[in-house]
Amino acid sequence: MIADHDVVVTTVDDALIRNDRVLVLVGSEVMLLSLVGSEVVRVCAGGLTITELGVHLLAVFGEPPNGASVHDQTRTVVGSLREVGVVHVTSATE
Amino acid sequence: MAWRSGIAFRVVLVSTRNSTSAAFAERLLRPALADTGIEAWSLRVTSAGLEDEQGASFNTDAEFMLRSLGGNPGGFRSRVLDHEIVDDADLILTMTRGERDAVIAAYPRARRRTFTLIEYIRLNDLVQPIAPLREHPLMLASARPQVEVTEDDDIVGPTELGPQAYNEMATTVADAVYQLAEAWIAMAPSRGPHRDPLGAARLLDAGADAEVVRLSAFGVAVDVQCTGDGGRALSRELNQAWSRCLRLEEEPAQVAVEALVHDDETLLRVARARGAIGANTVAHVMHALASAITVRAIDERAGEVIMLHAAGVALPDGRVVAFVAPSGTGKTTLSRTVGKMYGYVSDETVVISLDGSVTAYPKPLSVITGARPHKEQFGPDAEGLLAAPLELRLARVVLLNREPDHQGEPVLEPVDLLEGIAELAAQVSYLPRLAEPLRSLARSIESTGGLQRVTYAEAAELADLVPLLAAGAT
Numbered sequence A: 001m002i003a004d005h006d007v008v009v010t011t012v013d014d015a016l017i018r019n020d021r022v023l024v025l026v027g028s029e030v031m032l033l034s035l036v037g038s039e040v041v042r043v044c045a046g047g048l049t050i051t052e053l054g055v056h057l058l059a060v061f062g063e064p065p066n067g068a069s070v071h072d073q074t075r076t077v078v079g080s081l082r083e084v085g086v087v088h089v090t091s092a093t094e
Numbered sequence B: 001m002a003w004r005s006g007i008a009f010r011v012v013l014v015s016t017r018n019s020t021s022a023a024f025a026e027r028l029l030r031p032a033l034a035d036t037g038i039e040a041w042s043l044r045v046t047s048a049g050l051e052d053e054q055g056a057s058f059n060t061d062a063e064f065m066l067r068s069l070g071g072n073p074g075g076f077r078s079r080v081l082d083h084e085i086v087d088d089a090d091l092i093l094t095m096t097r098g099e100r101d102a103v104i105a106a107y108p109r110a111r112r113r114t115f116t117l118i119e120y121i122r123l124n125d126l127v128q129p130i131a132p133l134r135e136h137p138l139m140l141a142s143a144r145p146q147v148e149v150t151e152d153d154d155i156v157g158p159t160e161l162g163p164q165a166y167n168e169m170a171t172t173v174a175d176a177v178y179q180l181a182e183a184w185i186a187m188a189p190s191r192g193p194h195r196d197p198l199g200a201a202r203l204l205d206a207g208a209d210a211e212v213v214r215l216s217a218f219g220v221a222v223d224v225q226c227t228g229d230g231g232r233a234l235s236r237e238l239n240q241a242w243s244r245c246l247r248l249e250e251e252p253a254q255v256a257v258e259a260l261v262h263d264d265e266t267l268l269r270v271a272r273a274r275g276a277i278g279a280n281t282v283a284h285v286m287h288a289l290a291s292a293i294t295v296r297a298i299d300e301r302a303g304e305v306i307m308l309h310a311a312g313v314a315l316p317d318g319r320v321v322a323f324v325a326p327s328g329t330g331k332t333t334l335s336r337t338v339g340k341m342y343g344y345v346s347d348e349t350v351v352i353s354l355d356g357s358v359t360a361y362p363k364p365l366s367v368i369t370g371a372r373p374h375k376e377q378f379g380p381d382a383e384g385l386l387a388a389p390l391e392l393r394l395a396r397v398v399l400l401n402r403e404p405d406h407q408g409e410p411v412l413e414p415v416d417l418l419e420g421i422a423e424l425a426a427q428v429s430y431l432p433r434l435a436e437p438l439r440s441l442a443r444s445i446e447s448t449g450g451l452q453r454v455t456y457a458e459a460a461e462l463a464d465l466v467p468l469l470a471a472g473a474t
Helices: A035-043 A050-061 A070-083 B023-033 B060-068 B084-086 B097-106 B108-113 B118-128 B134-139 B165-183 B231-241 B263-273 B280-299 B331-338 B419-425 B437-445 B465-471
Strands: A006-010 A014-018 A023-025 A029-030 A087-090 B009-015 B043-049 B092-095 B114-116 B211-218 B220-227 B255-261 B277-279 B306-314 B317-326 B343-346 B349-352 B365-367 B377-378 B393-402 B411-415 B451-456
Touching: A006 A035, A014 A035, A014 B211, A014 B419, A023 A035, A023 B419, A023 B437, A029 B419, A035 A050, A035 A070, A050 A070, A050 B134, B009 B023, B009 B084, B009 B097, B023 B043, B023 B165, B023 B263, B060 B165, B084 B108, B092 B097, B092 B108, B092 B118, B097 B108, B097 B114, B097 B411, B108 B114, B108 B134, B114 B118, B114 B134, B118 B134, B118 B165, B134 B419, B165 B349, B211 B231, B211 B280, B220 B280, B231 B255, B231 B280, B255 B263, B255 B280, B263 B277, B277 B280, B280 B349, B280 B377, B306 B331, B306 B393, B306 B419, B306 B437, B317 B349, B317 B465, B331 B365, B343 B349, B393 B419, B393 B437, B393 B465, B411 B419, B411 B465, B419 B437, B419 B451
Parallel strands: B009 B043, B009 B092, B092 B114, B220 B255, B255 B277, B317 B393, B393 B451
Antiparallel strands: A006 A087, A014 A023, A023 A029, B211 B220, B306 B317, B306 B343, B306 B349, B365 B377, B411 B451
């Protein structure tokens, strides 16, 4: 479970940025990220909390579609990126 | 996950309960690899289960069966698959499709390195990759839609089917792991630079009629020691087929390969167990050597240069067009055809320095003829391919898209850089070892005017496009 105060940090081995999209290398895999994923990778290089990241994504992309809350949507995106090794999430209690 | 040459390729075999089929496969794959000369340090095989069995070991029936097939059941304790095991694995092989899907669902980042055992063997037969072993999973994953695996291909553990099934399961696993070990000959990681060039010379007794063929594989000095009854014939064949890669300078070898052609299966087994390429026909050894030489040269140059799995042809002024495609999808046919009109650079590996210069690798063309179970080697001279100029420079990288039903002229289209590199990455050897890997690759591609994709039906149709592509006038 990802909490609002958990810190998200980008953990890619290399990144290539063109026109707001980011291509990342993680281990031996190269992945082209979505626009939202690209933004997360860009702004989380130095670490952001889920709350801070949600505020940032809201400012860049506006309200999420389908009435989802910004923080729920942020957690979902971060969870997906964590699964493929693009970000690391550190618990606020660690 | 570390990504270097000279370190082990790590395979994890997975079944629902570790102590059944996965453990069997682990304990049979290890001796099969040893029999084929793949050293234990270079390929580490372990197993794990999806369910917790509290450190179970083999039962008596399983031990008996394993021993009868040459496996060693000693010291086995089951373990449960977890994040650490998954992250540490280069390749995860499950016994059934359900287990594969369960692994991918629990560990999505492992999706492109998780296969069923039979699926992986079929994909390998289809693609026949010539690349370092650790690159195979990504290459095979992209070909996954071309191979169908059904319920009949699942290797179900014996407890699900009862004691009688031990025999069937064990036989299926033994056959599968033997095929796997055979396919991995010459592909396993090397120890890195300076592989003791004299080592091969002392492997056979001094009286053997060994002949050394000195080659240069894109700048890597390779000595092939031809031994056995068929040593002279092999040496002759190598000199012809590899004529454009013969090394004239007296520089010491960086890589030494022992190749043995002999009818005596016992002698072959002994030779293979010490790392030699051995078979009973010259053609078979020639096939394995093409892989061994290429893979070991790639290992040597990892991190120094960009190595594209591509066919390359050159204009008379040295501009090179590199056509990138997965194994088995048109590179050699293109080289065989277009190389009669433009200089033949390579049918397999186009080597690009970070300053844009290209090193030719005019190896024999490796062709699946259908007449033999392996690729046959055809020298570029015998095929009438033109020689490439000495000074070569990258002019364009093109993604090949052969569609046999494509109608009309070939279609060229620009490819978005990021999308193109995402597609291209699986066809670049040791990409992660380059300094700034993605940015280095992007700089090389952008300096030539960007990526193009060509959709075509017949390789001959591409000949007229070469000057156009090299000029960037698309």
